[in-house]
Amino acid sequence: MKEHTISSFEDYKKVYQKSIEEPEDFWADYAKTFDWHEPWDKVQSGSFEEGNVKWFEGGKLNIVENCLDRHLEERGDKTAFIFEPNQPDALKRTISYETLHEEVCKFANVLESKGIKKGDRVAIYMAMTPEIAIAALACARIGAVHSIVFAGFSAQSLADRIQDCDAKMLITNDGLRRGNKLVPLKEISDEALENCPTIESVIVCQHADNEIEWEEGRDEWWHLLMRNVSKEHEAVAMDAEDPLFILYTSGSTGKPKGQVHTCGGYMVYTSYTLRNVFQIEEDDVYWCTADAGWITGHSYIIYGPLLNGVSGIIFESTPTYPDPGRLWEVVEKYDVTHFYTAPTAIRALMKEDIDYVHRYDLSSLKVLGTVGEPINEEAWHWYDEEIGNGECPIVDTWWQTETAGIMISPLAGVTPTKPGFATLPLPGIEPALLDDEGNEITETKGQGNLVISNPWPGVTRGIWGNHERYMDTYFNKFPGYYLTGDGCRRDEDGYYRITGRVDDVLNVSGHRLGTAEIEDAIDDHKKVVESAVVGYPHDVKGEGVFAFTICNQDIDDPETFKEEINDLITETISPIAKAGKVQIVSGLPKTRSGKIMRRVLRKVAAGEADDLGDISTLLNPEVVEEIRAGEAF
Ligand code: 6R9
Numbered sequence: 199m200k201e202h203t204i205s206s207f208e209d210y211k212k213v214y215q216k217s218i219e220e221p222e223d224f225w226a227d228y229a230k231t232f233d234w235h236e237p238w239d240k241v242q243s244g245s246f247e248e249g250n251v252k253w254f255e256g257g258k259l260n261i262v263e264n265c266l267d268r269h270l271e272e273r274g275d276k277t278a279f280i281f282e283p284n285q286p287d288a289l290k291r292t293i294s295y296e297t298l299h300e301e302v303c304k305f306a307n308v309l310e311s312k313g314i315k316k317g318d319r320v321a322i323y324m325a326m327t328p329e330i331a332i333a334a335l336a337c338a339r340i341g342a343v344h345s346i347v348f349a350g351f352s353a354q355s356l357a358d359r360i361q362d363c364d365a366k367m368l369i370t371n372d373g374l375r376r377g378n379k380l381v382p383l384k385e386i387s388d389e390a391l392e393n394c395p396t397i398e399s400v401i402v403c404q405h406a407d408n409e410i411e412w413e414e415g416r417d418e419w420w421h422l423l424m425r426n427v428s429k430e431h432e433a434v435a436m437d438a439e440d441p442l443f444i445l446y447t448s449g450s451t452g453k454p455k456g457q458v459h460t461c462g463g464y465m466v467y468t469s470y471t472l473r474n475v476f477q478i479e480e481d482d483v484y485w486c487t488a489d490a491g492w493i494t495g496h497s498y499i500i501y502g503p504l505l506n507g508v509s510g511i512i513f514e515s516t517p518t519y520p521d522p523g524r525l526w527e528v529v530e531k532y533d534v535t536h537f538y539t540a541p542t543a544i545r546a547l548m549k550e551d552i553d554y555v556h557r558y559d560l561s562s563l564k565v566l567g568t569v570g571e572p573i574n575e576e577a578w579h580w581y582d583e584e585i586g587n588g589e590c591p592i593v594d595t596w597w598q599t600e601t602a603g604i605m606i607s608p609l610a611g612v613t614p615t616k617p618g619f620a621t622l623p624l625p626g627i628e629p630a631l632l633d634d635e636g637n638e639i640t641e642t643k644g645q646g647n648l649v650i651s652n653p654w655p656g657v658t659r660g661i662w663g664n665h666e667r668y669m670d671t672y673f674n675k676f677p678g679y680y681l682t683g684d685g686c687r688r689d690e691d692g693y694y695r696i697t698g699r700v701d702d703v704l705n706v707s708g709h710r711l712g713t714a715e716i717e718d719a720i721d722d723h724k725k726v727v728e729s730a731v732v733g734y735p736h737d738v739k740g741e742g743v744f745a746f747t748i749c750n751q752d753i754d755d756p757e758t759f760k761e762e763i764n765d766l767i768t769e770t771i772s773p774i775a776k777a778g779k780v781q782i783v784s785g786l787p788k789t790r791s792g793k794i795m796r797r798v799l800r801k802v803a804a805g806e807a808d809d810l811g812d813i814s815t816l817l818n819p820e821v822v823e824e825i826r827a828g829e830a831f
Contacts, residue, residue: 201231202227202228202231202470202473202474203473203474203477204474204609204612204625205612206612207612207613207614209612210609210612210613210622210625213625214622214623214625216625217625217626218626218628218652221242221626221652221653221654222241222242223241224625224626225241225242225253225466225626225655226238226241228466228469228470229241229254229257229462229466229655232259232264232268232465232466232469232505233259233263233264233267233268234257234258234259235258235259235260235435236256236257236258236435237256237257238254238255238256238257238438238462239255239256239257240252240254240255240256241253241254242653243255244653245653245678246653246672246673246677246678246679246680247673247677247678249660249665249668249669249672249673251653251657251659252438252439252659253438253439253460253462253463253466253653253655254438254439254462254463254466254655255437255438255439256437256438257437257438257462258435258436258437258438259435259436259438259461259462259465260338260339260341260433260434260435260436260461261338261436261442261461261464261465261501261505262302262335262338262339262433263433264465264505265335265501265504265505266278266295266298266299266302266335266504267299267433269295269507270295270296270299272507273295273507274294274295274296275294275295275296276294276295276507276509277292277293277294277295277509278293278294278295278297278298278504278509278510279292279293279298279328279331279509279510279511279512280292280293280483280509280510280511280512280532281293281327281328281511281512281514282511282512282513282514282515282528282531282532283327283514283515284374284375284376284377284514284515284519285375285515286515286520286524286527291328293328295507298328298331298332298335298504300429301328301332301424302332302335302336302339302431303336303339303428303429303430303431304424304427304428304429304431305332305333305336305424306336306339306340306431306433307427307428307431308336308401308423308424308427309336309337309340309342309367310340311423311427312367312398312399312401312423313366313398313399314337314340314342314366314367315340315341315342316340316341316342316434316436316440317341317342317343317440317441318342318343318366318367319342319343319344319345319363319364319365319366319444320333320337320342320343320344320345320365320366320367320368320369321344321345321346321347321356321359321360321363321365321367321368321369321397322334322337322344322345322346322347322368322369322370323346323347323349323351323356323368323369323370323383323386323387324346324349324369324370324371324374324383324403324490325349325371325373325374325383325405325406325514326349326374326489326490326512326513326514327371327403327405327512327514328512329371329403329405329420330346330490330512331490331499331500331512333369333403334346334443334490334496334500335500335504337443338442338443338461339431339433339434340433340434341434341436341440343363343441343442343443343444344442344443344444345359345360345363345365345443345444345445345446345456346443346445346490346491346495346496347359347360347446347491348489348491348492348772349374349381349383349489349491350381350489350491350772350773350774351491351771351772352386352768352769352770352771352772353386353387353389353390353769354390354769354770354771355454355770355771355772356386356387356390357390357391357392357393357394358453358454359446359454359456360390360391360394360396360397361393361394361396362446362453362456362662362663363444363456363662363663364396365394365396365397366396366397366398366399367397367398367399367400367401368387368391368394368397368399368400368401369400369401369403369420370383370384370387370400370401370402370403371383371384371402371403371404371405371406372384372402372403372404372405372406372407372408372410373385373405373406373407373408373410374405374406374514375406375514376514376515376516376519377515377516377518377519377520378519380406380408382408382410384402384408384410384411385410385411387400388411388413397416398416399416399417399418400413400416400417400418401417401418401419401420401423402417402418402419402420403419403420403421404419404420404421436461437461437462438460438461438462438463439460439461439462439463439659440460440461441458441459441460441461441659442459442460442461442464443458443459443496444456444457444458444662445457445459445492445493445496445599447493447598447599447600447710448703448710448711448712448715449671449701449703449712450683450701450702450703450712450713450714451702451712451714452667452712452714453715454712454715455661455662455664455667455668455671456661456662456663457599457600457658457660457661457662458658458659458660458661458662459602459656459658459659460659462655463602463655463656463657463659464501464602464655464656465501465505466655466656467602467603467654467655467656468497468498468501468502468505468602468603468656469501469502469505469506470603470624470625471497471502471603471604471624471656472497472498472502472503472505472506472508472603472604473506474609474624474625475567475593475595475604475607475608475609475610475624476536476538476565476567476593476610477565477609477610477611477612478506478508478536480507482508482509482535482536482564483509483510483511483532483533483534483535483536483562484503484508484509484510484511484534484535484536484538485510485511485513485528485529485532485534485536485537485538486498486499486503486510486511486538486539486567487513487517487525487537487538487539487540487543488538488539488540488569488570490512492599492709493597493598493599493602494538494569494570497602497603498538499512502603511528511532511534513528517539517543517546517547518546518547521554522546522547522550522551522554523554523555523557523558525537525539525543525547526554526555526557526558526560526585527557527558529558529560529562529563530558530559530560530562533562534562534563535562535563535564535565536563536564536565536567537563537565537566537567537585538566538567538568538569538595539567539568539569540568540569540570540571540707540708541568541570541571541572541573541574541577541708541740542570542571542707542708542738542739542740544568544573544577544580544581545574545577545737545738545740546738548576548577548580548584549738552584555584555585560585560587561587563585563586563587563590564590564610565590565591565593565610565611566581566582566585566586566590566591566592566593567592567593567594567595567610568581568592568593568594568595569595569596569597569604569708570705570708570709571698571705571707571708571740571741572618572695572696572697572698572740573594573617573618574618575617575618578592578594578617578618579617582617591608591610591611591615592608592615593607593608593609593610593615594607594608594615594618594619594620594621595607595620596620596684596694596696598682598683599658599710600657600658600672600680601654601656601657601658602655602656602657602658603656604624605623605624605627605629605650605654606620606621606622606623606624606627606629606694606696607620607621607622607624608620608621608622609624616689616693618695619689619693619694619695620694620695620696621693621694622692622693622694623694626652626654626655627650627652627654628650628651628652629648629649629650629651629686629694630648630649630650630651630679631644631645631646631647631648631649631686631688632646632647632649632676632679633646633647634646634647636675636676639688642688642689642690642691642692643688643689643690644687644688645685645686645687645688645697646685646686647676647681647682647684647685647686647700648682648684648685648686648694648696649676649679649680649681649682650679650680650682651678651679653680657680658672683699683700683701683703684696684697684698684699684700685697685698685699685700698741702714702796704716704731704732704733704741704743705733705740705741706733706736706739706740706741706742706743706774706775707738707739707740707774708740709774709775711743711771711774711775713730713731713732713796715770715771715775716731716743716745716767716771716775716777717729717730717731717745718770719766719767719769719770719771719775720745720747720763720766720767720777722766722770723747723759723762723763723766725749725750725751725753725759726747726748726749726750726763727747727748727749727750728747728748728786729745729746729747729748730745730746730786730794730796730799731743731744731745731746731777732744732746732796732799732800732803733800733803734778734779734800734803734804734805735804736778739778742778742779743775743776743777743778743779744777744778744779744780744781744799744803744830745763745777745779745780745781746780746781746782746783746786746799746825747763747780747781747782747783748782748783748784748785748786749782753782756780756782756831757831759780760777760780760831763777763780764776764777779803779830779831780830780831781825781828781829781830781831782828783821783824783825783828784821784824785818785820785821785824786799786821787799787813787816787818787819787821787822787825788816788817788818789815789816789817790815790817792817795813795816797811798810798811798813798816798822798825799825802825802826803830807825807826810822810826
């Protein structure tokens with residue numbers, strides 16, 4: 199795997215320089231290592247100003263051939279996935295590249311037999327088992343656009359996502375178990391589908407064996423459809439810029455946005471970043487603990503590892519089931535070499551008895567990674583010392599659903615690290631910091647809005663069905679740049695430290711949540727007139743949800759009120775968005791144009807109400823005193 203892998207810091211600087219000076223040559227060189235049906239005519243075209251960036255236009259390929267078929271000769275017997283189910287003592291299941299190829303071909307034939315064609319959208323709402331990867335890859339093989347919906351989302355969230363892209367088919371399980379909890383996926387799907395007329399068929403993969411209802415003519419069992427299906431399937435040649443998948447993510451306003459990623463650029467970018475950031479080698483065992491329902495799972499459980507011919511783990515359970523030693527038990531069990539998780543998991547496990555770590559032999563580990571939110575220095579050091587024994591480089595990887603892959607991160611063992619810093623950009627990525635007026639901060643040391651100045655192969659190609667929203671969210675505010683929505687500091691060495699979102703997006707345990715979505719859910723409560731949600735510092739989740747609510751009557755029993763609000767949030771979004779704190783207020787601080795001044799609420803929520811800054815422009819400064827004096831529950 200040495201080719202196209204940067205091996206020293208000197209090498210990084212050289213490659214980086216070339217990638218910025220000659221981006222087309224740089225990416226074309228790497229893109230050539232894949233199998234293409236037809237070469238591209240143009241490496242890159244379009245611009246951020248126009249919102250029409252394209253890569254490898256005219257090229258034809260199928261990403262699944264590059265994930266699977268390409269490896270069969272050399273790596274047919276090699277393990278593609280090890281499945282670690284919820285129950286630690288369940289039988290071990292490993293899937294070779296050859297078997298995975300067979301299963302994907304079979305399921306591709308099933309999809310085609312159900313009338314799914316290139317360009318159709320297929321929603322996937324499934325447990326973390328190899329079948330979620332098989333379902334996604336089978337879609338990609340026939341050119342259908344998959345839209346994976348995280349299995350922790352509610353019926354309404356699932357319905358919203360299906361309706362937004364007019365999905366024709368839903369693939370789900372009877373249910374899933376995480377820890378002691380059963381999530382009845384089929385039942386939730388049935389509820390969602392009451393309002394989804396575009397869904398013609400539902401394929402149910404048997405897993406939790408819970409009781410389910412059945413709609414004849416619509417529902418079919420995965421295992422029955424897979425009987426007597428041919429193992430041969432010819433992959434559909436896709437244009438490089440054909441959509442590969444849609445993945446919904448929260449923004450500061452409105453409903454979640456369907457980010458569109460395309461076949462060619464996504465393939466090139468996820469593959470390159472995995473290989474370089476993790477410095478992966480042929481015999482490594484790579485474990486990303488994310489869920490396939492998030493971008494991290496798409497890029498670094500499914501596509502990135504398979505594109506590199508790596509063995510990966512699919513983990514169904516939670517870090518604390520049956521006890522807080524589970525992750526380390528799995529590392530020992532499979533001799534994991536590369537471990538990639540979220541800071542929130544590290545913070546939660548740090549609080550437990552250290553014996554849960556010491557019980558296991560972690561000496562197989564070579565590289566540790568984090569993603570999803572800023573990592574505090576204490577957690578960084580604990581990870582380094584207790585898990586990595588001071589010997590494993592930590593890669594703090596900054597990126598987003600919109601970027602497809604890692605953007606700013608150390609390359610393991612290559613880039614000198616600093617705790618809390620995502621360090622330096624990957625080759626091909628030119629970050630910049632802008633002040634609020636859009637002026638670029640030219641000094642090395644500075645702080646501002648993190649933007650990216652040049653197109654890279656993984657940049658989101660659109661918001662499904664809404665070009666205007668795409669332009670407004672990412673490109674119109676500072677023309678010529680891609681706007682990340684994150685604040686960032688750059689130190690004297692040019693190292694980047696992400697400080698968190700500067701917009702109304704919360705990051706709770708690494709999950710992106712829009713304040714507007716949560717407020718909409720709370721406002722459905724009959725006693726609530728208006729609400730405003732902000733984040734507050736939380737020592738495990740990073741950020742918790744703090745809801746200020748205006749009510750139309752007295753609330754006698756605050757605990758019940760909070761529960762009711764949280765039930766509404768769970769029903770409309772997901773339990774991950776539940777409010778940790780609620781405060782009843784008589785008014786919300788508003789600017790003269792009627793916008794809620796969240797800055798003030800954030801200060802109150804953080805317990806820093808003595809330092810509210812300038813509030814003279816408020817329409818109703820009198821509410822501030824009341825809010826400051828009030829109490830949350
Ligand atoms: C991959 C993923 C994106 C947002 C992003 C930022 C935060 C991600 C981070 C980080 C600090 C890191 N974020 N990685 N903040 N350090 N290493 O998480 O995608 O779910 O779209 O979230 O997460 O705020 O803007 P997504």
